[in-house]
Amino acid sequence: MRDVQRVAIVDPSDATREALRNVLLGVESIWLEAECARYEFFLEVISQSVPDVAVVSLDSDQAKALQLIAQLTSDLPEVPILAISARGDGQAILQALRNGAREFLTVPIVLEDLLKALQRLQRVRPGGEKGSNGESQAKVESLVIAVLGSRGGVGCTSLAVNLGATLAQDAHHTAALIDLDLALGDADVALDLMADYTLADVALNIDRLDLQFLRRSLSKHESGLSLLPHPVQMEDASLIREDHLQRVIGLLRASYTHLVLDLSKSFSPTDATALRMADLILLVAQLDLTSLRNVVRMMATLTATDGVADKVQIVLNRVGSETDISLTKAEETIGKPIYWQIPNEPKPLMESRNLGKPLLLYAPKCKVQQSIAGLAEAVCGRQLQPAAKEKSNRWGTLFSRR
Ligand SMILES: Nc1ncnc2c1ncn2[C@@H]1O[C@H](COP(=O)(O)OP(=O)(O)OP(=O)(O)O)[C@@H](O)[C@H]1O
């Protein structure tokens, strides 16, 4: 669970504004809410979005900047102000602080100093969070769930798509799925979505990513789940770098309550980034030798990366299919308890995949969907509250084979 700080900046100088923008864009916990090139317009701009922090550069016109700080302090006292200047003019700094700025930083900005200042401003934020319309709302929180497989075909995409659709059904959730199986992923097939944009488009435009662009880049499924698919052309998979993904996850985390990441089976650098950024890793296994041996190998590798192994929970898929390996033997081998068991039920899984419909819409009463609904509640730590009960019942009556 993370906090995102929405920051607005005003700086009439294109050069210094650009430099500041680039520093801010590199911080995953920051959402750049607005950029303004005129001191005169800044109050109006931020009166609408009410950011968590307003950054005012003093250098283009010190008198106007100081006057703006005083005006912001009186008109929007809930928005803390960070003043910045390259001049090191003691009088101006003092005046900025007297006029209401809470923090001051010297340009060029050192990232660590910026982070510390933003942290301090967060701590003094009065009376809870504000939404973009200025009304109080719940803290912006997100849960990033990585779905990792222990061999090919173990059930990751089935779990990622159906868990994502189930999470999206809750009235309080906004859920998105990112297909990180960059070459061969099929989350778009499982949801029967022809997306206009893919992860490659987002990566190529990473420097000018904003909330609107990002929202437009995701395709929304009728279940409520949004999807950011893998690139259409296989060769475009190489366009997506770790820093791109880090930024995309950081930003999506700001606008969705739940992010599900369907990882590849290649332990690629982007997979490693996803594992590092995830709050929870569901490692999918089955009761066969290859899968269990790989779980042991993967846990050894994940343990080597700080904090990653602690986030792993084992999900055993296709329980009940023919095997001579017992659950107890599996737990003994892995050295970790099984967190969740999903039953073997090939028919609805195969049919729903072929139709491109999540189980929630195709066979809501089937055993696998019931199990995934339980898993969704377990990861959320509470009972889900479906927003579109009527719709899912109707689909259930019309199409359920169970
Ligand atoms: N619980 C289940 N019961 C029966 N069949 C299942 C179950 N889960 C998945 N399957 C089937 O197993 C096959 C592989 O599933 P899926 O594509 O989700 O795995 P994957 O790990 O994403 O595969 P890949 O390695 O290709 O990415 C599919 O045909 C799916 O219908």
Ligand SMILES: [Mg+2]
């Ligand atoms: Mg898959």
